[in-house]
Amino acid sequence: MPKLNNSSDPLALQTDVLILGGGPAGAWAALAAAEAGARVVLADKGYLGTSGATAPSNTGTWCVAPGENRQQNVDQRWQRTSGLGDKRWMLRSVDRTYENLLKLAEWGYPFPHDEDGKLYIANLRGPDYMAFMRRRVLRAGVTVLDHHPALELYSDGDAITGAAGLDRQRNRDWRVDAKAVVLATGGCAFGERILGGSTLTGDGYLMAAEAGASLSGMEFTGKYTLAPHGSSLNKGLPFRWATFYREDGTPILDSTGAPLSNGIGEREKEIVNAMIEAPVFAKLDMADPALQGWLRQGQPNCFTPYDRMGVDPFSDLFRVTFKAEGTVRGTGGIRVATSDCGTDVVGLYVAGDAASREHLTGAVSGGGAVNSSWAIASGWWSGQGAADYAKHQESRRFGAISRPLGEAGLRPASSLKTGLTPKDVIESVRAEVIPLDKNYYRNGTGLLASRDRVEAVWRDVRDHLSAEGLDRVRSREAASIVASGRWSLTAALARQESRGMHRRTDFKASNDALTRNIILTGVDSIRVSGETESRKDLAS
């Protein structure tokens, strides 16, 4: 077998639309931009087809057919957003998602049939879905660059003009001049070992903020999902049929004295409380034999840990843990400023978990359905928006006057500091934003102390962290994780109330005056502002 070339000649391309990220949002953006007639390059940190949180998993979508009381469905869902949802965005996302799911069916994606023999399009099996999307994207003529992590954006001072990064399997730099860029880089998992977590390091947030884009909802990072202890399987669904115990088999009782069961939804908090005290064990013994079969066949990835451990989860006790999910199943991200998913920065678009999802799901998690629909809808709109914008930039010249925007982790403010490693940086941030007793339950004193510690790490990174060659990917990931943690803590301090997944023990109730988004602008110096009115520029 031949070895890969180790060419040091940089790759230089010019295109209309550059998409960063190869999960579902990036794939849909690529298809929409190509359909609109744009030349499209998609660069992914990993591999289009396996990257991101969707590919290893199995996800429902928020799928409501026209005529199935869509408005009523949106109204019901809106009640769960604790006032932060925007019904117009919700309705148009449902509509766009449905249209695109029908496209998938027309294109031949092998959906299952329901018990009535009807095609069931409300669920997508991650590996199959993303393998299918890869083939469609390639067939649409998109140039796909796998294993090409982006390091930074370029700007000519007026607009975004492209991005640069590293071809990590050939150890060479790349730069793509583009008339528009779509960030579909996913959320930030803060280094948690969850499905998709290794590539989801918040890179897009840092790149966007360096360009001047705002972030919104970064305080909503308090979402955790149960998993077999030590595993990567942050999938809540099987725990619907779980009962919970201490190690010796004693049932754990809830606040009313009844044995704890059903680990998703309302009971989650009780399990968290139990886990803060001592290890928690579970078995899925509420699933009858028919359900066991459906679980195994429908959610086979959930059973990989048990089968490999040699545990029968339907009868044996196994230890469970809560996996932190950052902004992946949280809702914060880059603020969406226009109806075509433009950001506050000209020429820069955003899709999927890289974007704030507050307008769809508010302060509660969009994991499981809303986020996957948002990836489809926002991917589509951002691709179209970027292609339309690019069409109007025919005369734009590339190159000469563009400059790179990357700072932290790439171009330190002062000298290098030995002993400062990306791994240590990430561990320091994790110590503040992962533990249940710091981040599931929050309070002002604790948040302030965490913010100060993360602030110190940030200053170190800003001033001293840098790397050469391939190591730039890791130093930039570390910079993105510490920046994301710092934004999250800043927003959590600003929201002096409890709302959805933001639980303040010092402000247990929600405050009507805070029924608004907390918007952050700036990388080193962070400006906090609120948005009271919902977006005015929504066209459709």
Added chain:
Amino acid sequence: MIEIISAGRCVECDICVKVCPANVFDTTDGLPVIARQDDCQTCYLCEIYCPTDALYVAEQADGPTGITEAEVEDRGLFGVYTRALGWRRGKPGGSELDTTHYLRVAQV
């Protein structure tokens, strides 16, 4: 995380090098190698893309378990997830048999 590349099963196609989203593997003149094990996110996708069921990802995400190839072979664990999905020889299959819609009805 990824622990085993079976020399007996591997055909040196290097698909795992290509598809791993975390860039865990490297090519060599022979078998691919696990070059950056700690970057593995335990997503099992390399296993299903492998056309010869030559890879084994252990269930512990934080560090290796030390399981041996002989044990994986004895317990029939090579390709077990691939078969559960209905993928074959590294190609998708089986999504049309997904039973998740029954779970959605039952979970309410």
